[in-house]
Amino acid sequence: MPKRPRIYLAGPEVFLPDALAAGQAKVTLCATHGFEGVFPLDAALDLTGLAKHEAAARISAANEGLMRTCDVLVANLTPFRGVSMDSGTAFEVGFMRALGRPVLGYSNIAGDYKARADAYRALRIGLPDADGPDVDVEDFGLAENLMIAAAIVESGGSVVARAVPAGQEMRDLTGFEACLVQMQRGLDPLKRA
Amino acid sequence: MPKRPRIYLAGPEVFLPDALAAGQAKVTLCATHGFEGVFPLDAALDLTGLAKHEAAARISAANEGLMRTCDVLVANLTPFRGVSMDSGTAFEVGFMRALGRPVLGYSNIAGDYKARADAYRALRIGLPDADGPDVDVEDFGLAENLMIAAAIVESGGSVVARAVPAGQEMRDLTGFEACLVQMQRGLDPLKRA
Numbered sequence: 001m002p003k004r005p006r007i008y009l010a011g012p013e014v015f016l017p018d019a020l021a022a023g024q025a026k027v028t029l030c031a032t033h034g035f036e037g038v039f040p041l042d043a044a045l046d047l048t049g050l051a052k053h054e055a056a057a058r059i060s061a062a063n064e065g066l067m068r069t070c071d072v073l074v075a076n077l078t079p080f081r082g083v084s085m086d087s088g089t090a091f092e093v094g095f096m097r098a099l100g101r102p103v104l105g106y107s108n109i110a111g112d113y114k115a116r117a118d119a120y121r122a123l124r125i126g127l128p129d130a131d132g133p134d135v136d137v138e139d140f141g142l143a144e145n146l147m148i149a150a151a152i153v154e155s156g157g158s159v160v161a162r163a164v165p166a167g168q169e170m171r172d173l174t175g176f177e178a179c180l181v182q183m184q185r186g187l188d189p190l191k192r193a
Numbered sequence: 194m195p196k197r198p199r200i201y202l203a204g205p206e207v208f209l210p211d212a213l214a215a216g217q218a219k220v221t222l223c224a225t226h227g228f229e230g231v232f233p234l235d236a237a238l239d240l241t242g243l244a245k246h247e248a249a250a251r252i253s254a255a256n257e258g259l260m261r262t263c264d265v266l267v268a269n270l271t272p273f274r275g276v277s278m279d280s281g282t283a284f285e286v287g288f289m290r291a292l293g294r295p296v297l298g299y300s301n302i303a304g305d306y307k308a309r310a311d312a313y314r315a316l317r318i319g320l321p322d323a324d325g326p327d328v329d330v331e332d333f334g335l336a337e338n339l340m341i342a343a344a345i346v347e348s349g350g351s352v353v354a355r356a357v358p359a360g361q362e363m364r365d366l367t368g369f370e371a372c373l374v375q376m377q378r379g380l381d382p383l384k385r386a
Contacts (some may be wrong), residue, residue, distance in 0.1 A: 015329040053346075056333040060343030064290075078323040081313055082275010086231070086323075088338035090280040094287030096258075109321045120274055123318055127309070128302045130271040130279075130362040136208040140249040145281035151254030153246075167324035 004036040005183070008067050011076025012086040013170050019043040022170065029173055033180040038070050052077035067095055069192030074179045075105040077144050077159065078169045083113070083120045085144055097151045103127065105152050108168070109141050114139045157182045164171060197229040201260050201289065204269025206363050207215070207235040215363065222366055226373040231263050260288055267372045268298040270337050271351065271362045275359060276309045278337060290344045298345050299353035299368030300336050301361070307332045313340040350375045 007030055023039030030037030041062040046053040067073070073096040080086040081168035085107075093103050109116075119138045124139045143161040152159050160179055164172035200223055206215040216232030223230030234255040240248040260266070266289040266341045275281040276302075287298050302309075335342035336354040345352050353372060357365035 012323055015331065017329065051220055052333045053335070056335060056343050057346065058338040060340055063340065064344075067291075068221045076323070076382065078276075079275075079321065081310055081324045082272075082277060082322075084273075084275060084277070084280035086338070087277035087280060087283040088340040090283035090338045091287035091290070091338070091344070094284035095291040097284070098260075098288040099289035104317050108323065117274055119320060123320075125316055127312060127316075128272065128356075128359070128362070129275075130205055130269070130273045130301065132360060132363070134210050135205070135363070136210065138208065140245045142246070142249060142300070145279065145280040145284070146249040146254065147253055150249050151257075151284070153243075153250065154253065163321075166321070167325060169321070170325070170328070 005072055006036045006038050006061065006070040006072045008070035008182075009037050009039045009094070009181075010073055010089045010092040011130055011170070012080045013076065013090060014040050014042040014051075026176060029177055030180065033177075033184060035183070035191050037081075038066060041066060061180055062093070064095070067092060068099070070096070070101070072096075072104065073185065074176065075103065076150065076176070077107040078109055078171070079107070079116060083116045085148070088135060090145075090148060093148055093151060097155075101157035102157065102183075103151050104157040104179040105144075106154060106162075106179050107154070108161040108162070108164045108170075108172055108175055110161050112141055112144065113137075113141055116143040161165045173186075197227055199229045199231050199263040199284070200266055200373075200376075201263035201266040202230050202232045203266050203285040204284045204363070205271075205273045205282060206269065207233050212236040218366065219369060220359055222370055223373065226370075226377060228373060228376070231259060234259060253288070256285070256287070257314065259359055260285060261292070263289070263294070265289075265295045265297065265376065267369065267376075268296065269363070269369070270298040270300040270354075272300070272309060273274050276313045278341070283338075283341060286341055286344060290348075295348035295350065295376070297348060297350040297372040298337075298341070299357070299372050301357040301363075301365055301368055303332055303354050303356040305336055305354075306330075306338065349379050
């Protein structure tokens with residue numbers, strides 16, 4: 001039996017109260033498409049007795065090591081506590097991209113970055129921020145910052161962005177599955193750059 | 194004359210109306226510390242006549258290529274349109290980290306991720322988001338998501354987080370300079386993993 005391509009399952013699902021079950025749902029769906037899903041280890045490590053900074057270092061080292069064993073990455077790009085995706089997930093997209101491995105992604109919210117940024121700025125919520133009225137809002141018709149969206153296109157994929165019912169942004173796997181289908185159809189995730 | 198270490202200057206300054214001047218201010222400060230600052234090319238490329246997606250692809254390819262020529266990265270981690278840093282900058286931190294090159298970073302807002310996330314969630318601003326009341330807020334006493342903060346610590350640095358006057362979050366270079374000093378004191382950015 002040939003080796004199944006290993007997919008690193010990046011996204012803020014690691015912060016769900018039932019993170020391991022949410023990860024398993026993705027792993028199961030991967031298996032039905034012939035892939036091996038690999039969920040980040042945040043909730044799977046025994047961090048008992050570690051100081052906060054030690055726990056963080058342990059999780060970081062585990063996930064970086066795990067990424068190096070994977071052939072491809074599929075990221076949940078859904079905005080998380082602001083206009084953009086989870087920053088840890090963005091880090092991971094860049095990490096796998098630098099290794100020359102395909103990166104794919106989906107957002108469970110429709111619409112492009114500019115529309116979200118404009119809506120956010122109009123709220124003037126007043127929390128400290130590097131943004132300001134004269135700061136440009138990038139407008140490339142993309143669902144996320146261009147470094148992320150372009151890396152996905154350059155990988156041979158396209159960002160999947162579609163709305164799901166409110167509250168299901170970390171649960172609905174339709175967009176995730178669309179990424180798996182992209183991989184089956186056109187990518188060769190075992191062929192590394 | 195020995196080669197000066199090349200520092201990729203990651204951050205949302207590329208979105209400033211005077212991005213090139215803001216980049217030059219960092220480049221100048223780098224030079225006074227013996228480094229060669231390298232500013233992303235977003236505003237320096239001629240994108241005339243390109244469709245939006247072509248322009249995005251051109252910028253992405255240019256910046257990825259530029260990162261590969263650099264020895265180290267210093268990122269502006271200041272929150273940008275939400276709780277976290279600019280997602281493109283997070284991508285770049287991960288990119289350089291995967292290449293085994295030191296990553297450093299500073300935030301021009303004091304305080305840790307959890308405090309910011311709690312403040313943001315308390316506002317209940319109502320924009321579509323993957324967050325929800327049962328979603329964990331990571332609490333590692335770090336200024337950013339652990340993947341980013343731990344990568345900086347593992348590089349031999351520490352995240353510099355200090356408040357600056359409101360409106361100066363993309364201008365004040367005190368934290369940036371502290372990263373340069375970290376590099377002079379303890380890192381060997383030309384020694385690659």
